[in-house]
Structures are given as structure tokens and as C-alpha cells.
Amino acid sequence: MVSTAFVHGFTSTAMLIMAIGAQNAFVLRQGLRREHVMPVVLVCALSDAVLLQVGVWGMGGVLLARPEWAQFMRWAGALFLLVYAAQTAARALRPGQLLVATSGPGTSLRSTLATVVALTWLNPHVYLDTVVLLGTMATPYPAWGRALFAAGGSLASALWFLLIGLGARWLAPLFATPAAWRVLDGVTATTMLVLAGVMALS
Template identity: 55%
Template sequence: MTASSAALAAISGLGFGLSLIVAIGAQNAFVLRQGLRGEHVFAVVAVCAVSDVVLIAAGIGGFGMVVTSVPAVVVIARYAGAAFLAGYAAIAARRAFSAGALNAATTGASVALGATVATCLALTWLNPHVYLDTVVLLGSFASTYAAPDRWFLGVGAMLGSVIWFTALGYGARLLGPMFARPMAWRVLDSVIALVMVGLALGLVLTG
């Protein structure tokens, strides 16, 4: 292993990791909404980033092979994740069409930190797509590198997750003026509901 090969592996990991997470999904939609509300942003970003770090480390360590070798685990995770995503879609749809929920969104009514963290953890750990991306796909990609370099690739991917979630959570405030109007929140929650339904259906139908 040389310094140049380690650096190239880290850069590859950064690029590959970002390509997996920079897309609208359950995690990103939740982080964006919390960032727009300016509510428990640090906790949400920390939960997402730390979770990704743990999952990436598991993928680099070969846990992806263990997961895929036990079909029952994959099936249970798929349907549990689909049920949770469908439930969250219903909540987002209710917010989109409920005047009371819209008022809460625009006036900044607080949601407890514990409830916010619990929702964030569920959106992360009950979503099989997270395991597919960070454990299976990234783990498979890392396996093409020699043992020392694959961990530098993992560090690069971890750094990508930290950068992305921090930018998404804290950068969302730049859109604040746009979301001063209730209609903008209605559109956002409608999109979130559709995304969650699409992800839930995808989990069930691809089984």
C-alpha cells in the first residue's frame, strides 16, 4: 500500500458513497424537512451520519455477505420497512391536506427530541435500501480493493455521508423564504408522501 493508492481509494469511496446517498429517499426527505423547520437538526444529522458510518464499516468488514446469505432476514426487513414507509407516507399525506398540520409546520410547533430521533432511527434502520446501498453494494465495491486500501475507501465513503447530511440539514435553511408559505409545505409533504409510497411499493414488488 502506498500513500497515493490510499488517497485514490479514499477518493473513490467518497465519490461512490455520495452517488448512493445523493438521491431523494426516506432519510434525505426527513433531514430536509427537519432542516427547513430548524428543529433538532444536529441530532438528526448525527443519527444519519453515525448510522451510515456503522453500516459502511459493516459492509467493508464483509457483513453484506452474511446478510445476503440469510434470505429470511432480507424478507423480514423488506416487509417491515415497507410497512413503516407506508405509515410515514400516510403521516406526510395528512400533513399535506390538514390545515392544522400546515399551521404547525409554518409556525414552528416543536416535536419532542426523542420522537424525532426515534423517527430518524426508524427511517434509517428499517429501510432495506440502506443496507443494500451501504452494506451490500459498497461492500462489494470495496472487495475489489486490497485489504488496506478498502478501509481507506470506507473512510472516504463515511466522509461523504457526513458531508452530505450536514450540508442537507444545515443548508436547507437557505430555502427558508420559499417555505414561508403554507402551500410550499403542502407541496413538500405531498412529494414526501409519494416518495415513501413509491419506496414501500418497490420493496414489496421487487420481492
Template identity: 80%
Template sequence: MSTTAFLHGFTSTALLIMAIGAQNAFVLRQGLRREHVMPVVLVCALSDAVLLQAGVWGMGGVLLARPEWAQFMRWAGALFLAACAVQAASRAFKPAQLLVSANGPGASLRTTVLTVLALTWLNPHVYLDTVLLLGTMATPYPTWGRATFAAGGSLASALWFLTLGFGSRWLAPLFASPGAWRVLDAGTAVTMMGLAMVMVLS
């Protein structure tokens, strides 16, 4: 039972977390720049672990009982993602900013950590996927099974962000020119604005 719960948590979390989103795009960008990668990876993995634990042990029911919380998070997340999209688009379509973005010094550690925290905790889909969906999947298991489900999910999350953050350096040759960064930032802008629109319309 414990092994089954662990594998269930691992595979379910892996399938959900690999979808392209604002958080993954940010981790990829930091990995390509080799800038504050470990703090970003730690924030993402630890945040997922906390949210997964909350879902497994019943916070999903609390969120369902307080829909106004979800409403606030939806609008706050949409506004934040829209602002990030505008910033990414500005980098992509202004050559001077693009060169600084690709080759120059980036944001401070504090700004970077605050950004990834916002991308994680202001995203309503994190609560829907990690807290509600994964929490519901863990419900049929007994206490020990829920713990191992959460452990499997947390491991999948940690491995994914480690791979995305530190494995992206192998893509560095593809991003040796500003043009490649233009494509990445343009894609990031479209992704984030699309997610913001989905939040507003959902």
C-alpha cells in the same frame, strides 16, 4: 493506492446517498424547520458509517447467507414508510395540521431520533446500497485500502447530511407560506409511498 481507495469510497457513496429518499426528505424537513437538526445529522452520518464499515468488512456475505433477514426488513420497512406517507399526506391535505406542521412546535427530540433511526435501519435499500454494493466495491482493496475506502465514504455521508440539514435553511424564504409546506409534505408522501410499494413488489 490509499488515495485512490479514499476517492473511490467518497465518490461512490456520494452518488448513492444523494438520491431522493425517505431519509433525505426527513432531514430536509427538519432542516427547514431548524428543529433537532444536529441530532438528526449525527444519527444519519454515524449510521451510514457503521453500515459502511459492516459492508467493507464482510457483513454483506452474512446478509446474503440469511435471506430471511432481508425479507423481514423489507416488509417492516414498507409498513413504516407507508405509515410515514399517510402522516405526511394528512399534514398536506388538512389545513389545520399543515399550519401546525409549518409553524408550530414539532416532535420531541426522542420521537425525532427514533423516527430517523427507523427511516435508516428499516430501509432495505440501505443494506443493498451501503452494505452490499459499497462493501463489494471495497473488496479488491487490501486491508488498509478498505479502511480508507470506508473513511472516504463516511466523509461523503457526513458532508451530505450536514449540507442537507444546515444548508436547507437557505431555502426557508421559499417555505414562508403553508402552501409551500403542502407541496413538500405531498411530495414526501408520494416519495415514501412509492418506496414502500417498490419494497413490497421487489
């Protein structure tokens, strides 16, 4: 039972977190730029750990019982993603500004952390997946089993963000030209627009 709860939390979280989304795209971009990577990874991992704890200990039901909260988060998240998509698309249209020197940061730490916090906490799907879905999966376990489920999920999340944040440097040679950054930002902007549309229509 001990190993089952931990492995269940690890594998369930891993399958959910690997989907392409705003948070993953941002971490990947920061990793490619080698800019504030560890603070971004830390914020993402800690946020997921907190949300997992919230879901595992029964708050998912509270969220489901207050649909107006979910409604507010849905529209706030869609609006933020639209703004982020517009900013990313603007970068893609200015290829001369896409290359960023790896010797120093191009964006302040405060601005970077504000963006990743917003991408994480203003995304309604984070609450549906992490709080409600994973919280429901952990419900059959006793208290200690739920704690192990949350621990397994938190480990999966931390490892994933470390992988795409620090592992992105191996892709850096592919992004040595403005054209490559234009493609990345174009794909990211399109992804954000699609996600915003899904949020608004869901």
C-alpha cells in the same frame, strides 16, 4: 493506492446517497423547520458510518447468505413507509397546521430521533446499497485500503447530511406559507408510497 481507495469510497457513497429517499426527505424537512437538525444529521452520518464498516469488513456476504433477513427487512420497511406516508399526507391535508415557528421545536427530540432511526435502519435499500454494494466495491483493496474506502464513504455521507440539513435554511423563505409546506409534504408522501410499493414488489 491510498488516495485511490479514499476517493473511490467518497465518490461511490456520494453517488448513492444523493438519490431521493425517505432519509433525505426527512433530514430536509427537519432542516426547513430548523428542528433538532444536528442530532438528526449526527444519527444519519453515524448510521452510515457503521453500515459502511459492516459492509467493508465482509458482512455483506453474510446478509446475502440469509435471504430471510432481507425478506423481513423488506416488509418491515414497506410497512413503516406506508405509515409515514399516511402521517405526511395527513399533514398536507391540514394546511393550517403546516407552519411551524422557527423559535422552538414542535416535535420532541425523542420522537424525532425515533423516526430518523426507523427511516434509516428499517430501509432494506440501505443494506443493499451501503452494506452489500459498497462492501463489494471495497473487497479488492487490502485491509488498510478498505479502511480508507470506509473513511471516504463516511466523510461523503456526513458532508451530504450537513449540506441538506443546515443548507435547508436558505430555502426557508420559500416555505413561509402553508401552501409550500403542503406541496413538500405531498411530494414526500408520494415518494414514501412509491418506495413502499417498490419494496413490497421487489
